[in-house]
Amino acid sequence: MALSTVAPSAAAPDWPAALKDATITAAIALALGIFVSGFRTFDQGGLKFDYLIVDVLVACVVIFVGRLGLTLSSSAPVATLGLGVAALLAAAASFAAGKSSFMPSVFLSVVCAGAGLLLVIRGGWALAGRSGGGAQAIHQGGSALSQAMRLAFPWLGAGLFTFAVVMPFLPFADQRVMDLAILILTYVMLGWGLNIVVGLAGLLDLGYVAFYAVGAYTYALISTQHGLSFWVCLPIAGMMAAFFGILLGFPVLRLRGDYLAIVTLGFGEIIRIVLLNWIDFTKGPDGVGGIPGATLLGHPFAETAPEGTTTFHQWMGIDFNANHRLIFLYFVILALAMITNFVTLRLRRLPVGRAWEALREDEIACQALGINPTNTKLTAFAIGAMFAGFAGSFFAAKQRFISPESFVFIESAIILAIVVLGGMGSQLGVVLAAVILIGLPEWFRDLGQFRMVSFGLAMVLIMVFKPGGLIAHRDPTIRLHPANSRSGGR
Template identity: 60%
Template sequence: MSVAAPALTPSTASPATPVLAALKDAALVALIAMILAGPIVGLQTYDSGGQLSLNMRFSEVAIGIVVVFFGRLGLALAERGLQPAAFGVGALLIVAGIALPWPTGLLQVLAIAAGVGLVLRGLVSVYGARRHKAALAAAVAESDDEKSERLRRLITRGLGFLLLAAAVLLPMMPFANSYIMDTAIRVLTYMMLAWGLNIVVGLAGLLDLGYVAFYAVGAYTYAILSKEHGFDFWEALPISGMLAASFGIMLGFPVLRLRGDYLAIVTLGFGEIIRIVLLNWASFSGGPNGIGSIPRLTFFGHPFVRNPPEGVTAFHQLFGLDFSPLHRSIFFFYLILVLALVVNVFTIRIRRLPVGRAWEALREDEIACRALGINPTNTKLTAFAIGAMFAGFAGSFFATTQSFVSPESFTFLESAMILAIVVLGGMGSQLGVAMAAILVIGLTEAFRSLAEYRMLVFGLGMVLIMVWRPRGLLSHRDPTIFINRRKGARA
């Protein structure tokens, strides 16, 4: 009579088993990366005196594969519950990315990003485990679940304050230069646009693919008012917002009966109509040449120039500073930061008002919304108008920073980029949209040196986020109204 060998259980399995499985997983992923990246990245064609030549970059491919191996190893270890080892791999990648010499800055950024990602994933896993334990304990004591919810809110608010502090201190950092400041201004502009679109898409549930049209209306309004009628920025800013809001109402009326894909098609057509009108109405908008020499914003009448006109005090003379072209970028940065924060605070506050609750009711079920006595027509129009107004503000700021506007700056790709930020951040989540704006614009700028792979990496990053976080970076959002068993209903 033969006796079968006992099967390995979690209590009797060797500790090395999950480590070996993680190593095999990492090796397989590295092999796939080598097969894919070898011919695409390792072989680069270039023009050499009219002849097509081949440049070998296999050393960079090898280093990239090593980064992929260790990155996947850390993920595999974390998936198998070996959090300390995953933290160690992440820390190793961060230290290697900072301390070691790298052939290209891109590989160094990838190594540091992979290490930071592993550390953050470990923190999320630890936090998730704590929430799971709290949920189990909540069956016995409800107060533990309240503590877990309070901890989650504390972490979210702490992250928001951390991002705000980093933004305020960025111009004071020693590495802050014109390129970094211009990139930060671009990030905050898209963040402001995404927060405006978040009202329409995230709160009211209306898919808008022509949001860039309101952006264009605000930019051209400021360009024409400032150049032809002598308006300054602060005089033209509210007019740009109100005119863009009126265009939002114009869009809202024809599409009140449409939903879903049909609404998306109509809004897409509206955005293209605005762009084509600007492209062909040359006497009004300059046509394809656009409008140039738009007056730049000054510091309350003090220009950012080295040699101001006679009788005019420049910005650096006003404060007794040496002239620096960075002064204008810093002023623009803080201005768009204030405008974006105003949009954020306004959105948070209006969500608690009856109109904000009506948006959420409309998003969940329009038929139930009608049954509750809410007017869907007015609700949709307010969402379109307020979202368009914020886009008009951003367009006015864009015109004064660039000193030039043309229809090429307001294509469908811009609408798609703004919508991608809203979806990736988590529809309805203000902090998630801010993080997504930093990630999306940061990715496009980080891979600017690799022009042929820039959009490939950008698309890959979006796919990975959708795989790991299908509902967005911060999918959880506190409800506007919730019921507490002990304290009763509150808003």
């Protein structure tokens, strides 16, 4: 064995114990898996069994190897490395063999490759830590990496923004990509809005979609019944949503934590049910259709202009192209989202933003410092709701049709998931999480039934490896010693 070559400080690996442990793990996996995955029923003139015992056995072998490798990673990293390479080779051979592979399914090959990769990383990591000064190097490398990431954050933001601006003109930006980009940006904006309430002020709001609905219906009803344009309705929709935020906030903001969450959840449902049942006003489940789209300086994006207007392509003197409308909508939502971002970043550095964060940290201490907790929470609620209202009115202008079905609880849950996964209070984190949570399920439509599994897997992986969210780091809003490296090093 190559084990004897490692540094003398290492404890000798306890092979029998490791083997026993791995055997037990594999046996448990077998016992659990055989009933869950070992049989498959199918209908062929009566219910029949399909036996998948081989699948389960192969999975158990992979589990045995993986467990053995993980156990040995601290005492015998070389063995871990070897097992990992073996697993990777096996997976590669299986992929190369294609249909005639010894692996019963592609899924198992993928699992095997994943296990091999994990073992190689663990083994390599432990080995690097072993060799003289390796641990030190890793530690320094780690802190240098986090330091570099911290420095890169502002540039990353600027880079993403630049990319977002030029994206519609890049060759790959077809209609599908643009649609997806608009969808993602809408969720980014909603995430940024909710970030004020949840991330900064620490108020768990499970009914955020209600304000989105208020904004959407405000625009839809005013524009269809009174003929006001998108740009006039936008501020009205924001104000209406903020008004509803205050309306909800007054009675409930003295509640804390779970209780507040339940009340906001109820509020979200109340709004949806009112929209569904107040048929005279909202047309109920039929929804509001024929909503006018947004115009650019009064020029609609359409093939033929309504009376008294010229369409965008006539005005510009170019040929009609359906993509123009998408590109225009894209820039509208980009601008709205960037306004949200700008206002949030600005507010964070103002006393009200610091008071929000202080409230999140300790409400009683805030009160002792003369901060009015109710008013401070109300501002957070109202401002968050206002941005949801803007986003809602954009949504109505883009879809041209809205119904209560668009504002169900799962929307609130997704927006909240974006904020939490992104890292509470982190603006960049919201962008990354929105791309992952909204973008991945769209890109992975080809995966068919595995699409939602990949969604769940992404969430689980983020929470396991980054429990504080993708970007959990918080920079102080103000520094006394701007070039102080000491505070960074600690």
